[in-house]
Amino acid sequence: MINQKNPSRRTLLASALYGATAFSLMPIAALAQTAFPSKNMTFVVPYPAGGANDMLGRLIGLKMAEALGGTAMVDNKPGAAALLGASVVARAPADGHTLLIGGLATHAASPHLLKADYDPLKDFESVGMIGSAPIIAITFNESPFKTLKDVVDAARKDPQGVMYGSSGNGSPLHLAGELFVSQNKIEMTHVPYKGGNAHIMDLIGGRVPVIFDTATNCVPLLKSGKVRALAVGSATRLPDFPNVPTFAEAGYPQFDFSAWYAVFAPAKTPKDVIAKLSGALSTALKNPDVISRLNGVGVTPANGDAAQLAKFLPIENERIGRLIKTANIKPD
Numbered sequence: 001m002i003n004q005k006n007p008s009r010r011t012l013l014a015s016a017l018y019g020a021t022a023f024s025l026m027p028i029a030a031l032a033q034t035a036f037p038s039k040n041m042t043f044v045v046p047y048p049a050g051g052a053n054d055m056l057g058r059l060i061g062l063k064m065a066e067a068l069g070g071t072a073m074v075d076n077k078p079g080a081a082a083l084l085g086a087s088v089v090a091r092a093p094a095d096g097h098t099l100l101i102g103g104l105a106t107h108a109a110s111p112h113l114l115k116a117d118y119d120p121l122k123d124f125e126s127v128g129m130i131g132s133a134p135i136i137a138i139t140f141n142e143s144p145f146k147t148l149k150d151v152v153d154a155a156r157k158d159p160q161g162v163m164y165g166s167s168g169n170g171s172p173l174h175l176a177g178e179l180f181v182s183q184n185k186i187e188m189t190h191v192p193y194k195g196g197n198a199h200i201m202d203l204i205g206g207r208v209p210v211i212f213d214t215a216t217n218c219v220p221l222l223k224s225g226k227v228r229a230l231a232v233g234s235a236t237r238l239p240d241f242p243n244v245p246t247f248a249e250a251g252y253p254q255f256d257f258s259a260w261y262a263v264f265a266p267a268k269t270p271k272d273v274i275a276k277l278s279g280a281l282s283t284a285l286k287n288p289d290v291i292s293r294l295n296g297v298g299v300t301p302a303n304g305d306a307a308q309l310a311k312f313l314p315i316e317n318e319r320i321g322r323l324i325k326t327a328n329i330k331p332d
Helices: 011-024 026-036 052-068 082-088 105-111 146-157 172-183 198-204 217-225 272-284 288-296 306-326
Strands: 040-046 074-075 099-102 123-137 163-166 189-192 210-214 228-232 258-266
Touching: 011 123, 040 052, 040 082, 052 074, 052 099, 052 217, 052 258, 052 288, 074 217, 082 099, 082 105, 082 258, 099 105, 099 123, 099 306, 105 172, 105 306, 123 146, 123 172, 123 272, 123 306, 146 228, 163 172, 163 198, 172 189, 172 210, 172 306, 198 210, 198 217, 210 217, 217 228, 258 272, 272 288, 272 306
Parallel strands: 040 074, 040 099, 163 189, 163 210
Antiparallel strands: 099 258, 123 210, 123 228, 123 258
16 A cells, blocks of 8 residues: 555656656647747738838737737838738748738738739638728818718719829729729729829829828828818717718718728648737737727727638628729729
8 A cells, every 4th residue: 555645766756757658648739839939920011111001010019929928020021012921921831920910902902903822711810800990081181172072072063073092003092982982873083103102292282182091091191280081981980080070970871991900820820829829919909008009090909809800801802802893993
């Protein structure tokens, strides 16, 4: 009979050998679960440094890495309407250390406009939504358009006489403009620019009268008084602009279009790693500093849930693809 209070040396040795054997038989995958992240995390931003997408990548990347106890860096990979950066992540090792700050362009618009080397619905795992930014119809300060209805009335009176600018064919600004035009059965002349801020400069100068801009782009301009808002495409008025009506309040309730931002990992990334990444994103999105900075550029934070993003993706991809086809939008 073994003395439980004073086990023999043989008993202790047997116990130690049993524990070591059990540990050695544990699946390698189970041991690896505790090692993530095992190296620096890279957040690929498919846009140049300095813009709203770059800010989101740096902010979210840092906070996610902090939540996971790791470190992060941002790798800007602009080009091919955001397809280049997305392709880099689609081909990266599926270990969760290389992630994409993607969204409307990478997973809904650009693959319908250009030949992508990836399938937006099959070559990625959804980590979670960062947030969304409503479209805001803006005009120059001395514009004769005081309301959104003024724009529609002018377009009906002179179908070729009202222009709206965008940052390029197939951009969120262009898609939003085409959606508004088609819903209201009017004609407006689209003026695409080659990225940058040339379209904004022409709006400020009164050379282009209207832009359907994303909040991330135009909120700083509105706050500085450089442009004037006609309507905001959100369910409620924005706290920073209480005098700007929603599209619904302006008489156009059917308009529903937002730029959105999300985190993606390469396909076949292990489910436990995706769960950790999604949890880290959810933690980041609850951080008061993150909430404040997102709200500061007109982005409403999401909850970072991976399943919700996975459910949303095919619906949004089909909706945007249908809009591009119906409006006969071609790449620049």
